[in-house]
Amino acid sequence: MYEVSGKTAVITGAASGIGLGIARAFAAADMKLVLADIDGDGLDAAVQSFLDGGYAAIGRRTDVRHEAEIQALADAAIDEFGAVHVVCNNAGIGIGGAVEEMSVDDWAWTLDVDLWSVIHGVRVFLPLLKAQGEGHITATSSMAGLTCGPQLGAYHVAKHGVVALMDTVRAELRAAGSDVRSSVLCPGPIDTEIVRSSRRHHDGDALDSAGTFMDQLESTLREGMAPDEVGDLVLNAVRNERFWILTHPSHLALAQRRVDQIRADHEHRR
Numbered sequence: 601m602y603e604v605s606g607k608t609a610v611i612t613g614a615a616s617g618i619g620l621g622i623a624r625a626f627a628a629a630d631m632k633l634v635l636a637d638i639d640g641d642g643l644d645a646a647v648q649s650f651l652d653g654g655y656a657a658i659g660r661r662t663d664v665r666h667e668a669e670i671q672a673l674a675d676a677a678i679d680e681f682g683a684v685h686v687v688c689n690n691a692g693i694g695i696g697g698a699v700e701e702m703s704v705d706d707w708a709w710t711l712d713v714d715l716w717s718v719i720h721g722v723r724v725f726l727p728l729l730k731a732q733g734e735g736h737i738t739a740t741s742s743m744a745g746l747t748c749g750p751q752l753g754a755y756h757v758a759k760h761g762v763v764a765l766m767d768t769v770r771a772e773l774r775a776a777g778s779d780v781r782s783s784v785l786c787p788g789p790i791d792t793e794i795v796r797s798s799r800r801h802h803d804g805d806a807l808d809s810a811g812t813f814m815d816q817l818e819s820t821l822r823e824g825m826a827p828d829e830v831g832d833l834v835l836n837a838v839r840n841e842r843f844w845i846l847t848h849p850s851h852l853a854l855a856q857r858r859v860d861q862i863r864a865d866h867e868h869r870r
């Protein structure tokens with residue numbers, strides 16, 4: 601059991617959605633908050649809401665695509681609160697489009713925001729946690745990191761990468777006998793602004809060709825779980841030192857189907 605009260609958490613993508621839900625759960629558990637987001641106005645509003653509630657919080661505008669900005673985020677957290685204990689690499693975007701139709705810029709944007717950001721986050725924060733001999737590092741993947749479907753190829757590639765990265769981190773921490781813990785959050789549909797936010801940040805035209813798909817995705821997410829519920833699940837996993845964090849465990853049937861297909865194809869060849 602990890603005692604979180606009085607500890608400091610860094611959360612990226614904290615101006616909205618799941619990141620804000622995680623921040624709310626952590627604040628209620630008496631944690632100090634270092635919130636990061638590329639959306640400066642949204643970030644200011646989020647930080648103010650915590651300060652108004654009497655919580656300890658700072659915000660730092662950060663573009664998670666750049667390791668130097670994540671390093672500056674870590675420095676700001678340590679300047680303000682003296683240490684970092686829990687890190688949530690959560691910022692993300694998602695855009696649709698068939699694999700061969702998505703532009704190279706859209707592939708790069710998706711992999712930069714959804715995968716490279718987590719690689720940077722691990723490279724910057726994991727050495728700090730290991731040196732202090734305690735803490736927890738997590739990253740937000742998706743059920744799209746465990747299964748695949750049409751129209752979200754770049755997102756699937758990035759989110760599978762996040763699962764692979766965090767599972768490797770877990771193995772390396774265990775092999776080193778470290779007390780630092782890791783986890784990966786694989787949400788199903790959550791009622792957030794991700795479709796609107798991705799459209800806002802996106803400056804190409806790929807979304808027009810995938811517009812109907814994105815409209816349908818937005819409707820599906822409107823029926824999804826509330827972000828505050830996800831925040832509680834993440835807090836629970838940090839406290840109980842659990843690696844896999846699922847919001848819709850019934851969707852694991854799709855991952856199981858993949859394993860069954862691998863076995864069936866293999867047996868067919870013999």
Ligand SMILES: NC(=O)c1ccc[n+]([C@@H]2O[C@H](COP(=O)([O-])OP(=O)(O)OC[C@H]3O[C@@H](n4cnc5c(N)ncnc54)[C@H](O)[C@@H]3O)[C@@H](O)[C@H]2O)c1
Nearest residue numbers: 613616617618638663664691692742789790792793794797
């Ligand atoms: N909503 C869902 O159904 C769902 C499902 C599975 C996984 N996820 C993942 O959850 C995470 C959070 O997404 P959300 O659904 O809460 O969406 P959201 O749009 O509500 O929040 C994401 C936040 O990330 C920020 N962001 C985007 N690009 C950034 C950048 N370059 N640097 C810093 N911040 C940036 C946005 O400004 C936004 O505040 C993402 O990684 C997403 O892929 C969401």
